Amino acid sequence: xxxxxxxxxxxxxxxxxxxxxxxxxxxxxxxxxxxxxxxxxxxxxxxxxxxxxxxxxxxxxxxxxxxxxxxxxxxxxxxxxxxxxxxxxxxxxxxxxxxxxxxxxxxxxxxxxxxxxxxxx
Numbered sequence: 067x068x069x070x071x072x073x074x075x076x077x078x079x080x081x082x083x084x085x086x087x088x089x090x091x092x093x094x095x096x097x098x099x100x101x102x103x104x105x106x107x108x109x110x111x112x113x114x115x116x117x118x119x120x121x122x123x124x125x126x127x128x129x130x131x132x133x134x135x136x137x138x139x140x141x142x143x144x145x146x147x148x149x150x151x152x153x154x155x156x157x158x159x160x161x162x163x164x165x166x167x168x169x170x171x172x173x174x175x176x177x178x179x180x181x182x183x184x185x186x187x
Contacts, residue, residue: 073143074098076179077119080107096140109144111137117144123178130173133158146181 072093074080080098084090084107089099097110109117114132117140118125124144128137138158141151148164151171158171160183169175169183176184 072096072140074109074117074119075144075146075181077105077107077121077124080109080119093140095136109140111140116140119144121179123176123184126171126175126177128158128171128173146177149177149181149183 074083074092083092083098084100089097091097092109095112099108099110100106101108105121107119108115109119111132114129115127116132116137118127124146126141126144128141133153138151138153145151145160148162150161150163152159152161152168159168160171160175161168162183178184
């Protein structure tokens with residue numbers, strides 16, 4: 067699969083990309099794998115989990131040591147519409163291009179199955 071072609075925005079899309087297998091390479095050094103929990107699929111960059119897909123939504127996980135262009139590109143390919151990952155100076159933000167809202171990204175973000183960002187207080 068070509069890096070430019072990779073897009074996976076939900077649990078159902080992740081299952082479809084796996085094509086009945088337990089794991090698959092989707093980009094260079096990037097793999098989708100079913101977990102021992104049958105209702106989740108994880109996206110790995112090398113051996114670091116970046117995204118966890120579940121029927122109830124998704125979790126984006128990315129510690130600052132992995133804040134690279136490659137990580138950002140892989141996460142962007144998984145974020146639900148209308149969200150994008152952007153970088154301003156050394157901070158990452160989730161940007162909603164339909165509302166113009168920036169939300170600081172601090173290692174973990176959760177979205178429900180409708181693609182709505184779940185705020186953490």
